[in-house]
Amino acid sequence: MEKQTEETVVDLMQLMLDEEWVREAVRIEEEAGCDIGAGFELGANLGEFLQNPSGFADFFELRSVIISEFIKLLASWNLGAGMEAAVDCGRQLLLQRLLAPSPEVQERLLAMYSQELAAQPRISENERSELRFLLRSILTESDWEAIATAAASAIREQVMIRQQVVV
Structure with missing residues (x-):
């Protein structure tokens, strides 16, 4: 199960650097009228993310x-x-x-x-x-x-x- 966590981190970081994806995510959140989140939460797991910069x-x-x-x-x-x-x-x-x-x-x-x-x-x-x-x-x-x-x-x-x- 830990392997999936590392893969999720990599995907999330890639998404956050993709300007087009960020715009689309903002649009979807605005339509939904709330914050939408899934997967690896950097707030709670920031330490874990910082320990795996090589995956990125x-x-x-x-x-x-x-x-x-x-x-x-x-x-x-x-x-x-x-x-x-x-x-x-x-x-x-x-x-x-x-x-x-x-x-x-x-x-x-x-x-x-x-x-x-x-x-x-x-x-x-x-x-x-x-x-x-x-x-x-x-x-x-x-x-x-x-x-x-x-x-x-x-x-x-x-x-x-x-x-x-x-x-």
Whole structure:
């Protein structure tokens, strides 16, 4: 059960640094007319939080590795003019999904990070395969559809701009 407490701390701290999430939380509280809280309460557990600053840093590093691998995956698909839009859309969706991944995904990410990614500056092919599998687990089918739509829209925009320039 203690492991869940550490995971909750990491998620809460990430949320508190996400300006968009904070705005949404304030909006929801204003609609509800009261303070809404869940999970790790820093007031009562501040000492416990201060004893685990590495969990906070580990989450940022893990998130960075996941996003980097996501970008490499999209680059391998040769999306051309749609690449930047696909990355932007996918990054937003990934960050959103990583705020509350399923327990299974959390467990795999934490195990992967603590065992392999933390000890090595480079990612092996096995780790890359595992990360890509997790990416496909983290993002939903509708997320992938949104990424594809963003890429297609960017390509369409490029075609429309270029056809006007052609003489």
